[in-house]
Amino acid sequence: MIEQHLAKVYAIWLREFKVFLREKSRLVASTFTPILWLFVIGSGIGSATSISGAPGVEYQQFIFPGIVIMSIIFSSVFYGSYIIWDRKFDFLKSVMVAPVSRGTVFVGKTLGGMTNSLVQAMILLAIGAAIGIPFTPLSVMQAVAVILLLSFGLTSLGLALGSYMYSLEGFQMIVSFVVFPLFFLSGALFPLDNLPSWLYVLTAADPATYGVSALRGTMLGVGGDPALDFAILAAYTGALGLFGIYSFKRMKAV
Amino acid sequence: MINIKGLVKRYGRLTAVDGLTLDIEDNEVFGLLGSNGAGKTTTIHMLATLLKPTAGTATVNGYDIVAQPSKVRESIGIVFQAPSSDDMLTGYENLHIHALLYSVPSKGRRKRIEEVLELVGLADRKNDRVKTYSGGMRRRLEIARGLLHKPKVMFLDEPTLGLDPASRETMWRYVRRLVEEEKVTIILTTHYMEEADVLCDRIGVIDKGRIVALDTPANLKALLGGDIIRIKTPTKNALEIASKFDFVHKAEMKDGFLVLAVKDAKRSLPEILQGIEAESAEFASPTLNDVFIQLTGRNIKEEPEGGFMEKFAKYD
Numbered sequence: 328m329i330e331q332h333l334a335k336v337y338a339i340w341l342r343e344f345k346v347f348l349r350e351k352s353r354l355v356a357s358t359f360t361p362i363l364w365l366f367v368i369g370s371g372i373g374s375a376t377s378i379s380g381a382p383g384v385e386y387q388q389f390i391f392p393g394i395v396i397m398s399i400i401f402s403s404v405f406y407g408s409y410i411i412w413d414r415k416f417d418f419l420k421s422v423m424v425a426p427v428s429r430g431t432v433f434v435g436k437t438l439g440g441m442t443n444s445l446v447q448a449m450i451l452l453a454i455g456a457a458i459g460i461p462f463t464p465l466s467v468m469q470a471v472a473v474i475l476l477l478s479f480g481l482t483s484l485g486l487a488l489g490s491y492m493y494s495l496e497g498f499q500m501i502v503s504f505v506v507f508p509l510f511f512l513s514g515a516l517f518p519l520d521n522l523p524s525w526l527y528v529l530t531a532a533d534p535a536t537y538g539v540s541a542l543r544g545t546m547l548g549v550g551g552d553p554a555l556d557f558a559i560l561a562a563y564t565g566a567l568g569l570f571g572i573y574s575f576k577r578m579k580a581v
Numbered sequence: 582m583i584n585i586k587g588l589v590k591r592y593g594r595l596t597a598v599d600g601l602t603l604d605i606e607d608n609e610v611f612g613l614l615g616s617n618g619a620g621k622t623t624t625i626h627m628l629a630t631l632l633k634p635t636a637g638t639a640t641v642n643g644y645d646i647v648a649q650p651s652k653v654r655e656s657i658g659i660v661f662q663a664p665s666s667d668d669m670l671t672g673y674e675n676l677h678i679h680a681l682l683y684s685v686p687s688k689g690r691r692k693r694i695e696e697v698l699e700l701v702g703l704a705d706r707k708n709d710r711v712k713t714y715s716g717g718m719r720r721r722l723e724i725a726r727g728l729l730h731k732p733k734v735m736f737l738d739e740p741t742l743g744l745d746p747a748s749r750e751t752m753w754r755y756v757r758r759l760v761e762e763e764k765v766t767i768i769l770t771t772h773y774m775e776e777a778d779v780l781c782d783r784i785g786v787i788d789k790g791r792i793v794a795l796d797t798p799a800n801l802k803a804l805l806g807g808d809i810i811r812i813k814t815p816t817k818n819a820l821e822i823a824s825k826f827d828f829v830h831k832a833e834m835k836d837g838f839l840v841l842a843v844k845d846a847k848r849s850l851p852e853i854l855q856g857i858e859a860e861s862a863e864f865a866s867p868t869l870n871d872v873f874i875q876l877t878g879r880n881i882k883e884e885p886e887g888g889f890m891e892k893f894a895k896y897d
Contacts, residue, residue, distance in 0.1 A: 335684075418666070426654040580632070
């Protein structure tokens, strides 16, 4: 029984992973953008500013955890909302008519999203090592945990949003009103110490903020307490996961 | 195999399926024939547990479509109107993934996949991406996919929609092969008269969500009074002679021709010609299209509506 369920989760995941490997242009594009940010914005802004509260950390290194989180935000939310396409092109219908529970499809899909995000994040971590981020085996393991957690939460969010949307225009809405705010408010590009209070409140509400902060803590040793960040992130992820599975279960099949 | 009782589906004020009642026998090929918007696809979606009926219910393979959806799903295979295979994957991969979703036992899984690929004539293209398939091949792959778990019932929703005439005939051949080799009950929807005629044991003509006629293709055509024979004859009392045959149920002289209505012209004509000298003789069988016009007062539409799917996800 359990084996059959696992086989079904594996089937959904396998499809996602194969498509991911074959859509090379998507992988190249989504890896290139963070690199652009890291080197162009990182070097450009970095030549004009220094980071308050983090002496001895260059701007490019400071934003590196933020850029890793950025790549996760983009890949996870996009990935989840790709369900709009699956539905448009009826692949989803062929899964929905199989004797597979919605929960199983949901888990398979989120695992697919987490795999995508992890592959991209790993490429970025390799680049990070090259620009002088002092990784240790422990900090890499911690980073992977943060990446998987955030990716699970945001893939769930994408799947949830996608399950409410029936047109491809909805996709653009998700980009403007979800993906970019999540990124800009996460403190990926600037420290959160001296923000105006309205902005601070918004950043505190952004789950990605805790991902950035946790990564910064483990990779660079700056910022707050990574354990606390991790705990808050875990709580957010749990809530998003529940929202995702709820939305996915009530989604219409046709 | 399928018992439908008073099935209703409403969307707001629109009633797509309006109290459908129907029994489909084991191993028959049943055709739901109707124009666009008649409620064919909605009916299939309800039977396949993708849509919840507003009222009424049905059992498929003995399982209730509302109360036991997962049992129903295990019992059925389905080919949708629009392509639903993943075109980034190969034919084999598509089948492999679905075999896992349907819990086809790992022992014999590969063999079963090869078997269904062979059945639909795609064995030599199994490692090509679905992207490179023609419309007909893709539809056949989806038939193979639907067969993987040896379902009791196979739904084919407009199996030849959008295919060119040659691919359509190939498809018919495969559907017939399916009946012979897989022993499944097939329910297909179509708005092609010829298709219903060629493939189906029985046909339900559906209009505005209701079954308006239900019978074998031959009997449906007989509804119109059967075949019409026209004979040009010098025999004086031809009308009298013809009326004496008990298989002639209507005889008249019209424009100098003797016009006879018979059930089966191919069989009756030689007999008639033994009694009546003929300068010429011809006969015509009514088509299902004539039946459809008779029943609904409308001609069946040959073209699908130009919806989003037709534009973006065309076969061929």
